[in-house]
Amino acid sequence: MKDFNKKENKIVVVHYGNIMLYPPVINLVENLINNDYSVTLMAGNTKKLPDFVLKSSNLQIIDFPIIASKKIIKRLQRRFLIGHYYKDALRKIMDPGDIVWTTTDSTVRALNTALLKYKHIMQLMELDDFFPLFDGAKLLKFNLEKYGKHAWKIVVPEINRAYIQKVKWRLKETPCILPNKPYYLSPGEMDDSVIRAIEIIEKDPRKKIMYLGVLSVDRNLEPFAKAVEKMGEDYALYTLGNVPNSEQEKFNQFLAKHPQVFYLGFFNPPNHLHFLKYAYVGLTPYSTDFKSIFISPLNVLYCAPNKIYEYAGYGIPMLGTDVLGLKIPFEQYGIGFCCINLEPETIAKGLKYIDINHEKMRQNCLRFYEDTDLDKILASIING
Template structure:
């Protein structure tokens, strides 16, 4: 890519998309001039984004129950910013399906990259609506090879989309990073236990009930759940009152908490192709700290966790399998931990991105 200038257009916030933050950091390291048009931001990440980017256009447009009005605000405001700054003459980078659809058909007149983090088989209208953008995009990018091939079939594309794995970018990957005083107090009672961590959306599709039952009946394990409070979290707390709940922490600072855990949990039910061919950020966050992982029995985790011997995949609806899986992790802890770190180190994010951007 000769002109090292990219306009990232994103209708929500970077803090909800750790892979997008990793991408912005890569562009900054590689000497790109970054212009970021953003819906809103949470926490202190906006300060870091201002340091990483040439320009940050923060519109403070937040999601609304009236989706038509919300998308109309995004479309009119974002295009006004694009035209005012002549960004339409640069490469537009769309890191989400929603933003692409909200900008509308006008986008088809310009050069853009469609970077998709999901499969959307649970939203057929999205699949239908995105097809024309995928056909016109300079590149379509997915988060793993399975999703790339599925989208090629669905949209009858001439070539398979490129793949950027959701590897997190962090300056520090040593264990037990410093915590704030309140977080230190939260974790203090479980310092001597094996700390299992789940981080992400806390919803029934994650099938965490039997993990909670196991921890509740164990003297050796403790469970940390990090994410926004939900009705499902309350259900899990009824099963296991000792859960340490930590609300949303802006990336990458949430990784300080991850660094204090011993085992990472990943689970997705079988309700969609998007789930079973998952590409979790957590896989990279856990492996960066050499955390062995317990995953459930879906292809996206079997082909990463099991295949690379960095943990165990079991049926999360079978309590005895969860118990056996966690005990196996304890027995083979050093092996799994070492392999997790190898997995993290073996993907060279910068060289992969360089090769992809050279295709533009």
């Protein structure tokens, strides 16, 4: 394959699906265009990207439709028909020396054999035990390892994941590490939905514990809600993020059960960052106590959430569970408290610890955020 030349070649970033649900992908695009790479982005819902990204002279966009449905026929249509559109577009725009950068396992599955002829950077957001041939399939497996072994580079967000992936797939080289740090912390302009939600927060004088992120099966908010209630009327728990359809009923019951918990809605990144100026503590409620054939417990144990950097960038100390992905940065930098169990008393103890040490932890958060140089890391991946 022809070597990549920054002046002559482009990087084709392919994200299968709604890019607005993946802040790390937006971070990647921002990083690339700010470092003067010529970028073509293939993804869905790109019209909602920040204006400065859409207006960049370094970026070309190919937008794809998003088909969301619970019906198996629609899933198959999305898997094969839309996947065909992605593959066809990729073949038309790739030139000798270009790099294709896939962002998720789903993207690799959509492009499959089309990737084998190109210099491929394979970014993995998750550690999968089982990755289905199409969404919802419990028996048919997609051979993700095959494409990992053929990729030019593999990129993961955390060091332990890198070595786990190397051993699991018997790779010759250790995957590169690109932390899920936001490239910019600017929240952009407020739309009407953000303004309405902020009006609610500003009327609440209590200390606000805030959770930003997907509200999925591996995020257990229940014990934290009980702890907030135990702490009395000085605290409230605010949540915002995407609620999967499979979790909606359960989440509604959770809200009805806990009057000190408030759900503000989902806000397209970077608009969700507007709320962090009101947060007193950032929540990282990762749980390994769940059943799933798709999500590996190791994925939670070695979590690498972008929200750690979002909280830290705004100087917000964190309260989380006892998983290594949190424990290591929390203890190394003094930016958070890991609860050794999820008893309300233990969580309340963590809140009291943060209360006492809040200013020191706030300064530590800012130092942690500044210690990661995304420009340098990106250059080492592409040129190393």
